[in-house]
Amino acid sequence: GWSMDTFIPKEIARIREICGDKGQVIGAVSGGVDSTVAAKLMHEAIGDRFHAIMVDNGVLRLDEAKKVKKMLTEDLGVNLTVVDASDLFLGRLAGVEDPEQKRKIIGNTFIEVFEEKAAEIEKECAADSSKGPIEWLLQGTLYPDVIESISFKGPSAVIKSHHNVGGLLEDMKLKLIEPLRELFKDEVRALGRLLDIPAHLVGRHPFPGPGLAIRILGEVTREQVAILQHADEIYIAEIRAAGLYDQISQAFAALLPVRAVGVMGDARTYDQVIALRAVSTEDFMTADWFEFPASVLKKISSRITNEVRGINRVVYDITSKPPGTVEWL
Numbered sequence: 001g002w003s004m005d006t007f008i009p010k011e012i013a014r015i016r017e018i019c020g021d022k023g024q025v026i027g028a029v030s031g032g033v034d035s036t037v038a039a040k041l042m043h044e045a046i047g048d049r050f051h052a053i054m055v056d057n058g059v060l061r062l063d064e065a066k067k068v069k070k071m072l073t074e075d076l077g078v079n080l081t082v083v084d085a086s087d088l089f090l091g092r093l094a095g096v097e098d099p100e101q102k103r104k105i106i107g108n109t110f111i112e113v114f115e116e117k118a119a120e121i122e123k124e125c126a127a128d129s130s131k132g133p134i135e136w137l138l139q140g141t142l143y144p145d146v147i148e149s150i151s152f153k154g155p156s157a158v159i160k161s162h163h164n165v166g167g168l169l170e171d172m173k174l175k176l177i178e179p180l181r182e183l184f185k186d187e188v189r190a191l192g193r194l195l196d197i198p199a200h201l202v203g204r205h206p207f208p209g210p211g212l213a214i215r216i217l218g219e220v221t222r223e224q225v226a227i228l229q230h231a232d233e234i235y236i237a238e239i240r241a242a243g244l245y246d247q248i249s250q251a252f253a254a255l256l257p258v259r260a261v262g263v264m265g266d267a268r269t270y271d272q273v274i275a276l277r278a279v280s281t282e283d284f285m286t287a288d289w290f291e292f293p294a295s296v297l298k299k300i301s302s303r304i305t306n307e308v309r310g311i312n313r314v315v316y317d318i319t320s321k322p323p324g325t326v327e328w329l
């Protein structure tokens with residue numbers, strides 16, 4: 001019968017057969033559940049012939065690149081290269097306020113950086129006679145993504161452009177390898193647990209490809225990124241501390257481009273506003289805002305206004321989807 005226990009050896013055998021004795025595989029990892037599970041499975045199947053690439057686009061969560069590097073290389077043994085391209089991304093985002101423009105810049109720059117690193121890895125492989133050429137691109141596509149791409153496109157897909165790396169297939173003449181394409185999200189999580197991926201990662205909320213750039217309303221600068229990273233870190237830590245993380249489908253902070261008056265000690269402040277978002281949903285097509293106990297919101301608000309310089313006000317978003325979307329942009 002169908003079980004995750006039999007899935008792993010079968011899929012590993014299938015990957016080995018597909019890749020042959022020398023074939024090299026590249027794939028992007030993000031620190032999310034899907035790409036981590038896919039990467040670990042590839043590592044189990046072909047070891048260092050799988051080359052994972054993580055692009056630090058400058059709009060990730062606090063210390064995310066460092067944490068992903070530690071987890072993938074030290075804990076999971078995956079052959080990973082982290083590319084710090086934050087200057088390039090933030091340079092191109094300078095002065096840009098339009099959300100779709102932000103998505104396009106980040107999507108296109110991602111492909112460019114990924115391709116450049118892939119070409120470097122290709123050269124290294126060519127110089128080593130024990131290694132074959134890069135023939136495959138790993139993608140952590142799930143069954144719902146497969147369905148969505150061949151039939152109905154949900155409102156999100158129409159309203160907001162989600163980026164993909166489809167162009168790589170043509171540019172580098174790579175073939176696609178998709179070990180998760182028959183699985184649903186809960187099956188990927190079960191698979192992750194069997195592959196010894198840390199529990200906090202297996203249960204992690206989704207994070208959008210364009211990252212904090214679509215959670216900073218207005219221009220994205222290093223300063224704005226740092227403020228939002230700090231506030232979001234506090235928010236998520238307090239949600240975990242309250243034992244609520246697993247009841248929420250997605251939670252994050254957004255940074256608003258307005259200033260409000262406040263008071264600190266004897267002084268007047270004129271600082272920015274953080275909006276907190278938390279939703280429960282089955283499929284992200286519709287969502288309800290999450291009903292926090294007031295004491296949890298109180299603690300979060302107090303910590304953010306006390307600890308994050310540049311923020312003097314915190315608001316909680318009580319908008320469902322529809323008419324709101326999950327993200328603010």
Ligand code: XMP
Pocket residue numbers: 103156160161162163206207208209210250284321324325326327328329
């Ligand atoms: P919305 O805001 O459309 O979000 O209600 C639904 C889900 O999609 C995620 N999202 C994105 N993910 N690239 C992504 O990879 C994007 O451009 C993007 N926009 C939204 C959002 O975080 C939520 O989980």
